[in-house]
Amino acid sequence: xxxxEIVLAARDWAWWAAGLAAAAVMVLAWSYAxxxxxxxxxxxAGLLKVAGIAALAICLIEPLFxxxxxxxKSNLFLLVADNSRSLQIHDRTxxxxxxxxxxQRLSAETAWRTRLEQDxxxxxxxxxxxxxxxKEFDSLKFDGDGSxxxxxxxxxxxxxxxRPVAGIxxxxxxxxxxxxxxxxxxxxxxxxxxxxxxxxxxxxxxxxRVSVSQTNFEAAPVTIxxxxxxxxxxxxxxxxxxxxxxxxxxxxxxxxxxxxPDIADGKPLVARFELKPERPGISFYxxxxxxxxxxxxxxxxxxxxxxxxxxxxxxxxxxxxxxPYRVLYVSGRxxxxxxxxxxxxxxxxxxxxxxxxxxxxxxxxxxxRGRPGERTNPLFRGFGNQNDEEAEQYxxxxxxxxGIEDKEELKGGFPKSAxxxxxxxxxxxxxxxxxxxxxxxxxxxxxxxxxxxxxxxMLGGYNSFANGKYQRTxxxxxxxxxxxRGGATAPADGYRLQLTxxxxxQPWMRLRSTEDEEQKRLAAMPSFQxxxxxxxxxxxxxxxxxxxxxxxxxxxxxxxxxxxRGRAAALAIGDLWRWNLRRQEDAESDLEKAWRQTVRWLVxxxxxxxxxxxxRMGDDPNLPARIAVRVRDKLFEPLDNASVTxxxxxxxxxxxxxxxxxxxxxxxxxxxxxxxxxxxxxxATVIARxxxxxxxxxxxxxxxxxxxxxxxxxxxxxxxxxxxxxxxxGGEVIAADGLDHFVGxxxxxxxxxxxxxxxxxxxxxxxxxxxxxxxxxxxxxxxxKGLP
Numbered sequence: 001x002x003x004x005e006i007v008l009a010a011r012d013w014a015w016w017a018a019g020l021a022a023a024a025v026m027v028l029a030w031s032y033a034x035x036x037x038x039x040x041x042x043x044x045a046g047l048l049k050v051a052g053i054a055a056l057a058i059c060l061i062e063p064l065f066x067x068x069x070x071x072x073k074s075n076l077f078l079l080v081a082d083n084s085r086s087l088q089i090h091d092r093t094x095x096x097x098x099x100x101x102x103x104q105r106l107s108a109e110t111a112w113r114t115r116l117e118q119d120x121x122x123x124x125x126x127x128x129x130x131x132x133x134x135k136e137f138d139s140l141k142f143d144g145d146g147s148x149x150x151x152x153x154x155x156x157x158x159x160x161x162x163r164p165v166a167g168i169x170x171x172x173x174x175x176x177x178x179x180x181x182x183x184x185x186x187x188x189x190x191x192x193x194x195x196x197x198x199x200x201x202x203x204x205x206x207x208x209r210v211s212v213s214q215t216n217f218e219a220a221p222v223t224i225x226x227x228x229x230x231x232x233x234x235x236x237x238x239x240x241x242x243x244x245x246x247x248x249x250x251x252x253x254x255x256x257x258x259x260x261p262d263i264a265d266g267k268p269l270v271a272r273f274e275l276k277p278e279r280p281g282i283s284f285y286x287x288x289x290x291x292x293x294x295x296x297x298x299x300x301x302x303x304x305x306x307x308x309x310x311x312x313x314x315x316x317x318x319x320x321x322x323x324p325y326r327v328l329y330v331s332g333r334x335x336x337x338x339x340x341x342x343x344x345x346x347x348x349x350x351x352x353x354x355x356x357x358x359x360x361x362x363x364x365x366x367x368x369r370g371r372p373g374e375r376t377n378p379l380f381r382g383f384g385n386q387n388d389e390e391a392e393q394y395x396x397x398x399x400x401x402x403g404i405e406d407k408e409e410l411k412g413g414f415p416k417s418a419x420x421x422x423x424x425x426x427x428x429x430x431x432x433x434x435x436x437x438x439x440x441x442x443x444x445x446x447x448x449x450x451x452x453x454x455x456x457x458m459l460g461g462y463n464s465f466a467n468g469k470y471q472r473t474x475x476x477x478x479x480x481x482x483x484x485r486g487g488a489t490a491p492a493d494g495y496r497l498q499l500t501x502x503x504x505x506q507p508w509m510r511l512r513s514t515e516d517e518e519q520k521r522l523a524a525m526p527s528f529q530x531x532x533x534x535x536x537x538x539x540x541x542x543x544x545x546x547x548x549x550x551x552x553x554x555x556x557x558x559x560x561x562x563x564x565r566g567r568a569a570a571l572a573i574g575d576l577w578r579w580n581l582r583r584q585e586d587a588e589s590d591l592e593k594a595w596r597q598t599v600r601w602l603v604x605x606x607x608x609x610x611x612x613x614x615x616r617m618g619d620d621p622n623l624p625a626r627i628a629v630r631v632r633d634k635l636f637e638p639l640d641n642a643s644v645t646x647x648x649x650x651x652x653x654x655x656x657x658x659x660x661x662x663x664x665x666x667x668x669x670x671x672x673x674x675x676x677x678x679x680x681x682x683x684a685t686v687i688a689r690x691x692x693x694x695x696x697x698x699x700x701x702x703x704x705x706x707x708x709x710x711x712x713x714x715x716x717x718x719x720x721x722x723x724x725x726x727x728x729x730g731g732e733v734i735a736a737d738g739l740d741h742f743v744g745x746x747x748x749x750x751x752x753x754x755x756x757x758x759x760x761x762x763x764x765x766x767x768x769x770x771x772x773x774x775x776x777x778x779x780x781x782x783x784x785k786g787l788p
């Protein structure tokens with residue numbers, strides 16, 4: 001319906017017309033008042049005469065019906081249709097697919113489209129991950145990956161910027177795979193979404209999201225959590241499987257299978273899988289959920305009771321790379337702690353344990369009675385270094401190196417340069433006094449934690465902490481405790497270990513899967529006899545474990561804090577080896593397991609010389625992956641002028657080589673991007689070389705691309721998103737059956753280019769016919785009743 005306004009072309013005649021009409025009415029009233037006819041006859045005849053006079057009086061002022069309308073073919077109107085896979089779904093209430101319904105709505109033979117073409121210049125587009133111009137919508141196959149609604153609308157806004165676009169008719173189910181930014185929508189012309197699809201009648205199981213978290217649990221260091229949503233399947237059971245994608249001969253290995261009975265519609269479920277990957281580095285797993293009994297229908301989806309099987313699985317990326325980690329243990333004397341710690345780490349393939357143990361202190365005044373003419377320490381006899389320049393002298397400690405890579409490692413004792421110390425990831429100091437290190441070496445230890453980001457742990461031997469004279473040294477600065485008191489006490493009944501609230505929250509502090517089992521384990525632990533007394537806890541440090549004597553005295557046992565880029569911890573117990581004395585022959589050693597988890601915590605976040613970070617460049621899975629590589633030199637400072645190459649392996653097995661360019665955002669950072677065209681899992685091997693072509697290091701990374709699963713994360717039309725788009729742009733959501741009405745109301749909406757129109761009401765034959773009918777009717781009534 002066209003809306004306009006009535007204007008008067010002859011306003012100057014308004015008073016004359018009113019005066020003449022008033023005089024005629026007065027004369028008419030006087031005339032009928034004198035006749036003697038019945039009242040209803042006089043009233044009816046008078047009203048007919050007044051109506052005829054009024055119609056003639058109105059014609060004197062020439063009334064016009066005026067308004068504006070779109071200038072034909074001067075405005076653009078865009079028809080945009082979704083071409084993604086979600087339009088292949090059959091709604092239970094609809095026999096054709098959503099795509100077939102869309103084609104019917106957009107047929108060129110429909111009345112609304114014919115009328116729209118008369119007034120507007122129509123442009124037709126389809127979109128999935130990309131926006132394309134189409135001639136007709138009959139050619140759509142609905143096989144596109146993703147629904148980039150925001151990006152497609154933004155491209156249309158840029159393409160037609162400054163041109164008169166009256167509006168955009170958007171035919172879609174609203175399940176976008178890119179983000180929704182209202183700042184982008186505000187630049188658009190009015191968008192009129194037409195929702196395709198039904199909200200009910202879609203039985204479906206969806207793995208909506210998969211997240212991976214890694215802990216320092218030895219038995220299950222990786223947790224894969226899958227969020228599952230179901231609809232139309234209330235009361236049924238679903239089966240969830242975790243598959244290893246790296247099985248032999250390309251076959252997927254079932255890692256775990258579980259059933260979830262009596263599910264509820266619309267209630268999210270979370271399935272958690274705890275596992276220990278069989279291999280280091282990058283691994284891919286698949287979480288698959290389906291109606292119980294239909295786990296193997298991926299190859300025959302038509303037999304499934306679900307609306308689609310595309311959203312039944314998700315890939316999960318697990319990165320257990322970074323190793324092998326090198327841990328340096330320094331002890332002032334051979335002890336039981338070193339024995340159990342070394343035995344525990346021998347079973348960990350990701351940790352290389354290097355020991356530097358002093359078996360004799362400096363003896364500058366004491367002289368052994370050796371062979372005639374011998375000036376070297378006889379304790380080193382038999383080690384194959386009998387010449388005076390290589391053999392240890394009497395004024396040097398006797399050290400044993402264990403687990404070294406080559407004969408040059410730690411040859412001069414504890415490292416004296418950052419280049420030698422920074423090759424390790426963690427440092428454990430046990431029962432060695434501060435005099436063992438030079439002041440420069442202790443400053444180097446502080447830099448090892450703060451600058452290199454390494455892990456530092458001091459054990460509670462007799463010569464540790466305050467007893468070791470570490471007060472006012474660089475080492476005391478990084479410790480999480482104040483060294484204002486020393487000594488070790490040994491009550492008659494010993495000390496019992498207990499976890500604090502902060503300790504319970506740390507996965508690596510726990511050895512059992514449940515709280516009850518962990519409480520039983522703590523209660524069964526032996527008591528400890530040697531605990532170093534420590535001072536106050538530094539601000540920001542956390543007490544993870546404490547010990548309690550029989551008299552109720554409680555002291556901190558394990559304290560940790562962040563220090564610069566790294567972390568430092570103090571373990572005050574000096575005889576932790578007692579824990580293993582009650583070990584049963586066939587039982588797993590809790591002490592060894594605890595040592596492995598503790599060391600894994602120490603090295604968990606230690607920076608590597610080459611680090612890789614892979615991110616999506618947006619929420620849309622079809623956008624390229626951004627790969628950032630950080631390269632550091634031997635002192636762990638940013639390394640410029642490096643060359644970084646990436647060897648990407650696609651899901652089809654093809655290998656593509658890329659070169660990362662230096663980033664403008666940070667020194668030592670190199671970036672590149674990779675457009676993933678094929679859904680699946682991608683691996684990338686990153687190799688960094690220094691300016692002299694020597695290899696700095698290499699790392700492995702990966703990412704997953706699943707556009708179809710992202711799009712079908714939900715099958716119901718996203719009406720909320722479409723309503724927000726319409727509201728922000730000044731449009732409205734149009735019902736699929738209301739297109740004819742909508743097109744009819746377009747002339748009354750805000751249009752960029754319009755033209756004025758007028759319609760003369762007074763110059764129309766119905767007006768004159770009305771006047772004649774009224775006057776003739778009045779005359780006929782008078783003649784009928786015999787009035788003069």
